Amino acid sequence: NAGVTQTPKFQVLKTGQSMTLQCAQDMNHEYMSWYRQDPGMGLRLIHYSVGAGITDQGEVPNGYNVSRSTTEDFPLRLLSAAPSQTSVYFCASSPRTGTKNQPQHFGDGTRLSIL
Amino acid sequence: DQQVKQNSPSLSVQEGRISILNCDYTNSMFDYFLWYKKYPAEGPTFLISISSIKDKNEDGRFTVFLNKSAKHLSLHIVPSQPGDSAVYFCAALPAGGTSYGKLTFGQGTILTVHP
Numbered sequence: 011n012a013g014v015t016q017t018p019k020f021q022v023l024k025t026g027q028s029m030t031l032q033c034a035q036d037m038n039h040e041y042m043s044w045y046r047q048d049p050g051m052g053l054r055l056i057h058y059s060v061g062a063g064i065t066d067q068g069e070v071p072n073g074y075n076v077s078r079s080t081t082e083d084f085p086l087r088l089l090s091a092a093p094s095q096t097s098v099y100f101c102a103s104s105p106r107t108g109t110k111n112q113p114q115h116f117g118d119g120t121r122l123s124i125l
Numbered sequence: 126d127q128q129v130k131q132n133s134p135s136l137s138v139q140e141g142r143i144s145i146l147n148c149d150y151t152n153s154m155f156d157y158f159l160w161y162k163k164y165p166a167e168g169p170t171f172l173i174s175i176s177s178i179k180d181k182n183e184d185g186r187f188t189v190f191l192n193k194s195a196k197h198l199s200l201h202i203v204p205s206q207p208g209d210s211a212v213y214f215c216a217a218l219p220a221g222g223t224s225y226g227k228l229t230f231g232q233g234t235i236l237t238v239h240p
Contacts, residue, residue: 041226043228052129052232053216053230058226060226102226116161116168116170118168
């Protein structure tokens with residue numbers, strides 16, 4: 011099983027450029043999330059989705075857009091890249107169940123550098 | 126405002142000994158806590174969790190303890206093995222049915238287990 015697949019694995023951008031980080035999961039999970047990991051700060055939630063057509067902001071949403079047109083895909087768009095967005099980005103998914111006993115599954119991350 | 130804190134950036138232990146990783150939280154709305162393990166160039170993987178209605182959960186070599194009054198949890202690894210060397214993240218979920226996609230992470234603790 012592929013699980014959660016993120017592409018690309020590495021990307022270098024110039025300030026002001028835009029790009030989309032792709033995330034796909036093949037587990038039919040309703041919940042999907044985007045996090046960024048920065049040194050000394052752990053992972054911080056950018057945006058999340060509880061199902062197709064439903065998204066909401068997390069802790070650090072500024073400069074990022076998301077949409078969820080299908081259950082499988084949850085792309086993250088950088089509208090105008092800034093050096094402060096240099097980070098490692100992780101996508102995660104989890105099933106919608108009656109309990110919280112279903113942890114999130116993470117992709118292997120996209121390492122993004124903004125020059 | 127760091128709602129989940131791991132105040133020890135790193136921990137070094139000898140193989141066979143106990144590793145104790147600590148985590149503190151400030152938000153009383155958190156009612157479910159998880160530990161994730163992360164190797165370099167990989168995404169976090171779920172290790173163990175605990176509900177706020179319990180004070181201990183055990184899974185093989187891993188035990189998580191929760192002290193709600195102190196807003197403190199800890200992960201015990203006994204015995205520690207070199208393969209346990211990784212970054213460990215504490216994470217928390219708020220109460221509520223749509224909270225599954227909204228993990229709040231600590232900064233992480235780098236565990237090194239020496240042979």
